[in-house]
Amino acid sequence: MSRSADGERRVASDTLLVHSGGHPRDRHGAVNPPVYRASTILFPTVADFEAARNPATRFDTVRYGQLGTPTTFALEETIAALEGGYRATLLPSGLSAITTALLALLRSGDHLLMVDTTYTPTRHFCDTILTRFGVETTYYDPRIGGRIATLFRPNTRVVFLESPGSMTMEVQDVPAIADAAHAAGIVVAMDNTWATPYFFPAFAHGVDVSIQAATKYVAGHADVMMGTITTTEALYEPVRSMVAELGHCVSPDDAYLALRGLRTLGVRLERHQRSALRVAEWLSGRPEVARVLYPALPSDPGHALWSRDFRGASGLLGVVLAPVPKRAVDAMLDNLELFRMGVSWGGYESLAIPMNPASSRTVVPWREAGPYVRLHVGLEDPDDLIADLARGFECLRAAAGR
Numbered sequence: 001m002s003r004s005a006d007g008e009r010r011v012a013s014d015t016l017l018v019h020s021g022g023h024p025r026d027r028h029g030a031v032n033p034p035v036y037r038a039s040t041i042l043f044p045t046v047a048d049f050e051a052a053r054n055p056a057t058r059f060d061t062v063r064y065g066q067l068g069t070p071t072t073f074a075l076e077e078t079i080a081a082l083e084g085g086y087r088a089t090l091l092p093s094g095l096s097a098i099t100t101a102l103l104a105l106l107r108s109g110d111h112l113l114m115v116d117t118t119y120t121p122t123r124h125f126c127d128t129i130l131t132r133f134g135v136e137t138t139y140y141d142p143r144i145g146g147r148i149a150t151l152f153r154p155n156t157r158v159v160f161l162e163s164p165g166s167m168t169m170e171v172q173d174v175p176a177i178a179d180a181a182h183a184a185g186i187v188v189a190m191d192n193t194w195a196t197p198y199f200f201p202a203f204a205h206g207v208d209v210s211i212q213a214a215t216k217y218v219a220g221h222a223d224v225m226m227g228t229i230t231t232t233e234a235l236y237e238p239v240r241s242m243v244a245e246l247g248h249c250v251s252p253d254d255a256y257l258a259l260r261g262l263r264t265l266g267v268r269l270e271r272h273q274r275s276a277l278r279v280a281e282w283l284s285g286r287p288e289v290a291r292v293l294y295p296a297l298p299s300d301p302g303h304a305l306w307s308r309d310f311r312g313a314s315g316l317l318g319v320v321l322a323p324v325p326k327r328a329v330d331a332m333l334d335n336l337e338l339f340r341m342g343v344s345w346g347g348y349e350s351l352a353i354p355m356n357p358a359s360s361r362t363v364v365p366w367r368e369a370g371p372y373v374r375l376h377v378g379l380e381d382p383d384d385l386i387a388d389l390a391r392g393f394e395c396l397r398a399a400a401g402r
């Protein structure tokens with residue numbers, strides 16, 4: 001129902017979020033798909049059983065719980081419709097979606113271009129497992145744009161993007177990078193977790209493989225680990241085969257929870273955006289703050305690209321503090337009540353953690369003098385969040401002796 005015969009979307013994202021993923025007619029009228037617990041799927045006759053076995057494709061035609069159930073298919077269908085890609089595949093975490101996509105697209109002897117500001121475990125996978133399997137990685141400046149072509153080699157197979165970088169929010173010129181890559185026959189893969197397809201339609205900007213840490217905004221309630229890989233039609237088979245060969249699958253309960261969370265993605269993200277912008281503007285005026293990293297702020301270096309390509313901004317942002325001793329930052333974070341401390345983000349709750357961006361980049365050094373704190377602005381009232389941060393700054397000043 002999501003697209004017309006020529007592949008154009010017929011309805012907006014908010015409508016897709018409500019109506020994609022099977023039809024109530026096929027589930028006794030139930031609005032939501034049931035949780036199908038299935039390892040074995042039965043066939044009535046030998047003819048049916050044999051007809052389902054197609055040795056050319058080890059997936060889709062063989063019905064077996066590891067390869068999917070109506071619950072997982074409903075989630076895959078909704079993700080693919082929202083992304084605007086051909087089909088989606090579910091993985092047990094965001095990181096496994098990234099690593100499995102890279103394994104599917106690369107082989108020994110290939111060269112990978114990876115953005116310098118990528119999620120740190122992605123970088124670690126490139127530097128360890130991919131190196132061991134004979135794939136060479138070159139890191140590149142996130143602001144490289146079309147000049148990425150100067151890094152292409154005859155064996156460059158994939159350019160990987162993450163925009164904005166989920167640690168320090170650098171926005172990439174995705175269409176320029178995609179155009180250069182496609183002109184050289186190179187695949188464009190992107191970690192699209194920060195914006196989600198709701199705020200960044202990756203396929204409309206030339207991305208061939210869009211990856212979500214669905215653990216974050218898709219599930220949205222800090223209670224599910226999941227990843228998704230959505231691809232163009234040409235890349236679906238290699239990616240889906242790799243997932244099947246590795247034996248990755250997700251539980252039907254988690255697929256149900258992720259789909260339930262996804263239904264409200266639009267309203268949640270609009271609120272995350274509104275509150276994050278207020279918090280970011282307030283932080284920008286504080287003497288304790290050197291810089292706020294949030295592409296929706298006009299002062300952010302990525303603002304022009306963000307305004308051109310994105311439909312909105314999520315709730316994750318960075319704060320570079322004016323230089324203070326570590327004990328002052330610790331005093332602030334220890335005394336926040338609404339912003340709690342924990343990694344992962346994208347749930348309904350606000351989070352604040354100290355981070356050191358300098359330790360996970362090699363091309364563009366991190367030159368900020370002050371400490372760095374990453375905030376996730378949740379769904380609480382923004383006035384309460386601002387009051388919490390104001391109290392935190394009092395603790396920071398007291399501990400710094402000011």
Ligand SMILES: *Cc1c(COP(=O)(O)O)cnc(C)c1O
Pocket residue numbers: 093094095096119162166191193194213214215216225226227344345
């Ligand atoms: C959290 C995160 C991941 C990994 O997701 P998990 O589900 O926690 O494995 C990948 N990319 C980005 C940008 C993330 O923030």
